[in-house]
Amino acid sequence: MSTISKLEIRGIRSFGVESGDVQKIKFQSPLTLIVGQNGCGKTTIIECLKYGLTGEVPPGTDRGKAFVHDPKIFSTVESMGQVKLMVTDFTGNRVTATRSMKVSQKGRGQQPKFETLDSVVTMENVATGEKTTLSRPRAADINNEMCDAMGVSKAIINNVIFCHQEDSNWPLEEPKELKKKFDAIFGTTEYNRVIEKLIKISKEYNDRQKEKAGDLKLLENIKSQAEVKHLQLQKVDKAGRTNSL
Template identity: 40%
Template sequence: MAKVNKLLIQGIRSFSPDQHEVLEFFPITVVVGENGSGKTTIVEALRFITTGEYPSGKCFVHDPRIADRPSVDARIKLSFTTTDGQQMVCTRQLTAQQKANASVPTTRSIEGTVKYSDETGQLITVASCASCAMWQMITKLGVSKAILSNVIFCHQDDSNWPFLEGKKLKEKFDAIFSAVRSVRPALATPNPFLFLFLERDRGKRDRGRIFCGGGGGGGGGGGGLKERKADAENTEKQLIKVQEELQTVATTMADVERQLEPVVNALTAYSEQEEDIRHVQVEMGAFCDACAPV
């Protein structure tokens, strides 16, 4: 089972951009505080680093106008244990810039990284765009983006979605279960936009990097055919490992789907009963109006 160990926040909302705050979740952590102290920001940070979703509202990054500077850099760092017991660290960086004559700062995300050690002890650094960083997080945590966003790290403004009316409730569950179904076809073919190469570090242990992007030009480099063949074999092994991890994710998500099925049925029945009660209330109101003395 995956678990969250530590969270580092710097420059997010009311958190200072000049120093970071670290929150440890083991063995258990209860977050309390007054309004505006940053309780919801912790959930927003967890949701952003795992799913890449920005929360609603303005100034997710600390406002440069409050900091009295043209731009503010923010950082979220998450240490967690994967479903297979592997220790990983994910880092996402953002920057907010206040442009002249702009009412709100412009926020953009900077390339994220995921670091872990493989079974041989080599340090693997996954440096990728936001979509691939999210894909890595979902794979390692063993749950879909929809479940992370709507269940595990659900924002308080959206926490009442199980009590929505039938159509909107169905859309939520469709999003959750369609994410489960969409993983299975992806298992047949590796991601064509994902490739890996090993970078020599002057006598130190090799460091792996996974980048996103199609094709890729690049520059030639030394090494003969033998080294390139070895690199290709290593890449193939990494892709096989990723496929195995995807298979594990699909199995886990199928289990979650089975566990959520009675909840879905109960919520659907509740929604239907709520609709019936609403109709009865309308009819009773009309009957009372008709019986009221003139």
């Protein structure tokens, strides 16, 4: 069974940005309880777990601008944030993703800018001690590695395991939207997309077949007319030779 082993948070929401402000959590097996007063950061921990696995910022953060520690608090122009998450997969090997980001405020009256920085994924084989590091990988590669380590899809992580409290009412959505969610959770989205593509290709081939069949029929008529003309020409030619004799 895959488990979440460790989490480090720095510069996220109310967590400080300095090196001494790094908060580390070592999760216990089989259960870890996160308790505390309102506003102490319980939800932020869950948001960081989800971000570490999928790279998606929580809803209501203006596309990440409110996810990183606000630089205006310390009158700075930018604020750095980092989430480091270690997952132990079902084979016992460890996969660690380090995702960094920053929010910058260039001037008064300007909107803050959120941007993701270079991320690192480290895979450790516990049996051999060998470590493999992917520096500056694509975001999709990080997401795939973390989802593979967890043994579940990104849709299950987003909509089931770490579903944000603001999105927890999705089972009550309209049937069309609900179907999209279930298609993603059960992995039928790609299947449906392939089926739609096959139907489209099949229709195109059927249309081409009908078009070619029409062309073939036209050519057969032309061929028949040509054969008739050829026979008529032969008769005229033969009659002309007979008369000349």
